[in-house]
Amino acid sequence: MNQQALSAFIWSVADLLRGDYKQSEYGRVILPFTVLRRLDCVLAPTKVKVLEELADKQRLGIAPDPFLLRAAGQSFFNASPLDLKKLMGDQDHIRENLFSYIGAFSAEVRDIFERFEFHAQVERLHKANLLYQVTERFTQIDLHPDEVSNAQMGLVFEELIRKFAELSNETAGEHFTPREVIRLMVNLIFIEDDDMLSTPGVVRTIYDPTAGTGGMLSIAGEYLDDHNPKARLTMYGQELNPESYAICKADMLIKGQDVGNIVFGNTLSDDGHGGQHFDYMLSNPPFGVEWKKVEKEVRKEHEQQGYNGRFGPGLPRVSDGSMLFLLHLLSKMRPVDEGGSRFGIVLNGSPLFTGGAGSGESEIRRHVLENDLLEAIIGLPTDMFYNTGISTYVWIVTNRKPAHRKGKVQLIDASAMWQKMRKSLGSKRKELSDEHIAEIVRLFGQFVEAEQDGKPVSRIFNNSDFGYRTITVERPERDAAGNIVLGQRGKAKGKPAPDSKLRDTENVPLHEDVETYFKREVLPHVPDAWIDHDKTKVGYEIPFNRHFYVFTPPRPLADIDADLKRTTDRIKAMIEGLMA
Template sequence: MNQQALSAFIWSVADLLRGDYKQSEYGKVILPFTVLRRLDCVLEPTKAAVLAEYEARQAAGINPEPFLRRKAGQSFFNVSPLDLKRLSGDPDHIRENLYAYLAAFSPAVKDIFERFEFATQVERLAKAGLLYQVTEKFAGIDLHPSRVDNHQMGLVFEELIRRFAELSNETAGEHFTPREVIRLMVNLIFVEDDEVLSMPGVVRTLYDPTAGTGGMLSIAGEYLAEHNPRARLSVFGQELNPESYAICKADMLIKGQDVGNIAFGNTLSDDGHRSTRFDYMLSNPPFGVEWKKVEKEVRREHEREGYNGRFGPGLPRVSDGSMLFLMHLISKMRPVADGGSRFAIVLNGSPLFTGGAGSGESEIRRHVIENDLLEAIIGLPTDMFYNTGIATYLWVVTNRKPAHRKGKVQLIDASGLWQKMRKSLGSKRKELSAAHIEEITRLFGDFQEAERDGRPISRIFDNADFGYRTITVERPERDERGRVVFGLKGKQKGKPQADAKLRDTENVPMKEDVGAYFAREVLPHAADAWIDPEKTKVGYEIPFNRHFYVFEPPRPLAVIDAELRTVTDRIKAMIEGLDG
């Protein structure tokens, strides 16, 4: 059964719920039941062996858990003789039996259904007389991995979440990232390490602080499995949305990952992996979402811990918290002496240029660039994400740049690399093909300036190209006779006094001498001006689009005039026709 057919079949459960549930509430039933049936099918082949082992260990008075996991061949188990098919055989006791079945799961699985608040839905379904029908419906779906592999199952969950988000006017993009974007991100963080990752028995860690349903963690695992089946990737994550967290945890359970590595809660205010550092990281934090709810905790960490905490460089404006996640990931990088780290994060355009010199945003960019952490930025096509059509950018950040990249930043304009989707999904109308992903990965790996169709697509810059100094230009205050006013006391005695109304600022590129710039750009227009060095600030911005702008000369005037004459003649003829 393909993913679309499977999604449609599961969606048919909504027909049973119609009337007793609002459309926006369907997911509260369908998502946990889908997870339950998946776990049910995964455990089915070993169920008899697990029950026999449980009985034997109980009789011997031995803690059965490690033995049961081994028998189940999974990191979870269930010690009830019941399953969904057996539950369907006893309609009169469906509620009690379902609770008994859920209670017989290992603790990690129980937590999943608590996050779903599944007991609330069981009671509601029982009261509406629907519990048996819904259970029977799901008992008829075969979700065993031999029929529906993990990748396909992830797509099913994403499709269901997207549908439910549309029905309830929620933003599906907060729950997951398009799969082809994740594949590109995974390629970019692994591409320079292919040789290391192909070594037998290599173990690496991967972290996603905004894990959603676990798509990034899953695809990274698939990549590594394809390139080196003997490599092991331990994944870590944190997620704020309870339903997304439950799905992510269930997915990780089935894949044999340590679900203790998936934390629940707000990453910014309550770091679930406070003392842990990682080899690789991926993140798609919410775009343009304010961080007012966690402002108190974030400001406290910034002020009390400084650079010993996560937010030492500065804080962005409260209206957009995405740069907080950028700093959070930087704080999670392994020291270079321990192998260092690389990560990719999806950001909107704002972090590239918002905020002047000395602002929180500029200071964060300054920290990233002056510490030579920024490896590349890739501009993606618009209309790539489910909940927004705006331009987005992938930042690739590392503290272990290869020698030829040190002191450099690569910008790649991939905004023209896309194909139209056969059917739009929310705001998502475009997608990256496998060929597009390969081309972007190659451009990154080659680390060379390149053109495509006569336009630049890859450019290399020095770190200093993005820096500037904001100088304060002062002009003297003059009295009513036009004479310069001089200070009379202290340090200002005998010095011209600045007129605040004439004060101005100039941005001087980092690579340019301030004195030479001032002499060329300011003094010819204001011979009495001077620079106040105490007010000079250093700033950084990345004017991405400006670096890829290609001037297109206007059409010749004769052509424009001819077109105007044609239009004028047509309008005149239409008016004459009306008069006639």
């Protein structure tokens, strides 16, 4: 069964719910039942063996759990003689038997259904006389991994959640990362690690602080399986949404990952992996979402712990918390002497330039660039995400740059690299093809400046090219007669008093001498001006689009005049025709 057919089948369960449930509530039933059926199918081949092992260990008075895990061949088990199909044989006791079946799962699976608040939905379905019908509908599909791969299953969950979010109008800030964008990010963070891609038995860790349903972690694992099946990628994550967390945890269970590494909660206010560091990281934090709810905890960590905490460099404005996730990932980087780290994070345009010198955003950029952590930024096409059409950018950050990249930042404009989707999914109308991904990875890997069709697509800069000094230009206050007013007290005594109404600022590139700039750009226009050096601030911004702008000269004026004349002559002829 392909993904579309599978999604359509699961979606058809909504027909049973219509009337007793609002559209916005369908997901509360369909998502946990889909997970339950998946787990049910995964355990089916070893069911008899598990029950035999249980009876044997109970007879011997031995705690059975470790033996049941081994018999199941998974990192979870179910000790009940029931399964979903057997539940169909006793319609009158479906509620009690379903609760008994779920209660017989190992602890980690029971936690998944608690996150779904599944008990309440079973009771509600029972009272509406729908429980048997819904359960029976799910027994009709085979969700064993031999029939539906983990990758397929992940896509199914993401599509269902997207549909439910649209129905309940809960899309603000919720971004599922398109699979092709994740593949691009995975290629970019792994490209320079030959050991991991070729050495048998190598073990690496990967972390996603905004794990969602686990798509980024899963695709990273699939990539490594394809390139080095004998390597091991241990996955870590944290997720705030309980339904997404439950799905991610179920997916990790089936993959044999340690689900204790997937933590529930708000990453910014309650770091579930405090003190830990990782080899690789991926994240797509929500864009433009305020962090007011966690402001108290974040400010406390910033003020009390400084650089010993996660938010030492500075705090962005409360209206957009995406740069807090950038800082969080920086704090999770493995020290260089332990091998270092590389991560990819998807951000909108705001973190590139929002905030002047001295602002939280500028100080975060300053920290990243002055510590030579930013390797590349890739500008993606618009209309790439399911519920936003805005421009997005992938930042590649590392503390183990190769020698030829040290002190440099590569900008790649991939905004024209896309193909139209056969069918739009929400706001997503464009996608990256395999060829586009390969081209972006090639540009990154070769670390060269390049053009396509006469337009730059890859440019390389020094870190300092993005820095500037904001100088304060003062001019003297004058009295009614036009004479300069002199200061009367302290250091200002006898010196021209600045007129705050005439005060101005100038941004001077870091690589340019301030006095030289001032004499060239300011003094010729205002000879009485001076710089207040005490107010000078250093800032950083990355004007991505400006660096790829290509000036197109306007058409010659004669051509424009000729077009206008042809148009006016045509209008005149039409009017004359109407009057004839």
